[in-house]
Amino acid sequence: MSMHPSLKAANKIVTKRNVLKRYERIDLLTKRGQWKEGDRALGLRKTKPEV
Numbered sequence: 446m447s448m449h450p451s452l453k454a455a456n457k458i459v460t461k462r463n464v465l466k467r468y469e470r471i472d473l474l475t476k477r478g479q480w481k482e483g484d485r486a487l488g489l490r491k492t493k494p495e496v
Contacts, residue, residue: 465494 470492474480
């Protein structure tokens with residue numbers, strides 16, 4: 446069975462996202478030294494994705 450053409454196009458589109466998932470924000474803040482293991486994962490500070 447073949448894939449519908451509209452679904453094939455979605456795989457090729459790679460855009461820069463300006464909203465990060467929670468785990469991505471924690472990884473970024475950990476790398477910057479602004480979040481430690483044991484800190485709350487809710488109410489994280491705003492972050493911009495790395496370029």
